[in-house]
Amino acid sequence: MKIKLVHFIIPLFILVSCLNAHGLHLKLEKKPSCINIFSSYDGNMPVASGKVTIYYNNNRTIFQTGRTDKNGGFSFIPDKEGTWYFAIDDEMGHTKKLKIPLGHDFFKNRGEKKENRQHNPTPYYLKLFLGAFLILLLTFIIYFWKKRKEKMKDQ
Amino acid sequence: MHISDGILPAGICLISDAAAIGLVYYCGKNLKSEEIPKIGIFTAAFFIISLIHFPLAGTSIHLGLYGLAGILFRKRSIPIVFITLLFQTLIFQHGGFISIGINTLIMSSGAIIGWILYLILPLNQNIKAFLCGFFGIALPAFLVSLLFYLLNYGKGMIFLLSVYLPAAIIEGMLTYATIILLTKIKPEILK
Numbered sequence: 001m002k003i004k005l006v007h008f009i010i011p012l013f014i015l016v017s018c019l020n021a022h023g024l025h026l027k028l029e030k031k032p033s034c035i036n037i038f039s040s041y042d043g044n045m046p047v048a049s050g051k052v053t054i055y056y057n058n059n060r061t062i063f064q065t066g067r068t069d070k071n072g073g074f075s076f077i078p079d080k081e082g083t084w085y086f087a088i089d090d091e092m093g094h095t096k097k098l099k100i101p102l103g104h105d106f107f108k109n110r111g112e113k114k115e116n117r118q119h120n121p122t123p124y125y126l127k128l129f130l131g132a133f134l135i136l137l138l139t140f141i142i143y144f145w146k147k148r149k150e151k152m153k154d155q
Numbered sequence: 156m157h158i159s160d161g162i163l164p165a166g167i168c169l170i171s172d173a174a175a176i177g178l179v180y181y182c183g184k185n186l187k188s189e190e191i192p193k194i195g196i197f198t199a200a201f202f203i204i205s206l207i208h209f210p211l212a213g214t215s216i217h218l219g220l221y222g223l224a225g226i227l228f229r230k231r232s233i234p235i236v237f238i239t240l241l242f243q244t245l246i247f248q249h250g251g252f253i254s255i256g257i258n259t260l261i262m263s264s265g266a267i268i269g270w271i272l273y274l275i276l277p278l279n280q281n282i283k284a285f286l287c288g289f290f291g292i293a294l295p296a297f298l299v300s301l302l303f304y305l306l307n308y309g310k311g312m313i314f315l316l317s318v319y320l321p322a323a324i325i326e327g328m329l330t331y332a333t334i335i336l337l338t339k340i341k342p343e344i345l346k
Binding site for chain 1: 157158160161162186188191192194195196198199202203206208210215238243245246247248249299303308309310318
């Protein structure tokens with residue numbers, strides 16, 4: 001059987017679809033007593049010892065600095081309502097910022113057992129195929145546009 | 156190796172954005188229609204392959220195959236690198252929109268070195284392929300670490316380079332394997 005390029009590309013696509021990428025992801029957990037944030041690369045690999053800065057209302061007044069633990073976790077206790085910002089830097093060129101709006105309810109519920117999980121990311125594989133699909137779509141659009149232009153030129 | 160927004164000063168980012176747009180335009184102009192499908196398929200493949208990562212030394216490194224892109228597409232590899240980075244920024248939030256120019260310039264250096272080495276080295280084709288793949292990631296890693304060193308950012312030049320050394324070896328081996336395969340199944344692609 002003659003080997004064609006497609007025999008190489010299809011297994012490659014299947015192989016890489018089983019692997020993971022390395023964006024930074026943040027999982028926010030609002031607990032009645034504190035705010036927990038878990039940072040990870042794609043594939044759930046924790047960002048251990050990432051440099052963290054907590055700001056309040058984006059006014060660059062630093063509320064807290066520190067580093068994530070071995071599991072990529074970091075906790076802090078906000079002291080007032082408003083918009084808080086969690087910024088992480090793995091010092092390898094990857095950064096991520098998370099906006100954490102805290103209303104009256106959060107402080108009202110302090111001491112009560114209430115959990116609020118906020119994280120529902122688009123599945124990774126969906127993003128991967130969406131990206132490849134969009135690139136191919138763009139290719140076909142450019143190709144047909146170019147062909148049409150050439151046809152019109154010939155006429 | 157993507158540099159996120161907010162790490163570099165805005166001035167550097169804007170200048171490099173302008174330079175990258177100019178370079179992408181120059182290398183992508185006068186594209187023939189028969190080149191487009193090949194470029195599109197390989198761009199999608201490079202997009203996917205650049206999302207493979209390995210956990211190493213408490214961080215994560217990924218493949219790029221910039222050297223291979225340089226061998227296969229020569230100057231057209233720069234628009235390929237740009238489109239790959241653009242979609243990674245759009246879909247995976249890797250890097251950033253303001254820093255896309257500097258990322259394009261740095262990653263394109265890998266493609267350019269791959270292209271040049273493949274043309275000028277008087278060596279066996281397979282050895283050349285390995286070296287192109289190796290330097291295709293080693294050069295961007297060196298430029299990123301040099302930039303971070305000049306800006307006094309990060310964990311240090313030696314650390315960053317040592318992290319990317321295994322990636323460069325893997326890239327060299329992958330480029331070598333791909334060139335062998337392409338020589339057997341579709342040699343005209345290398346001309």
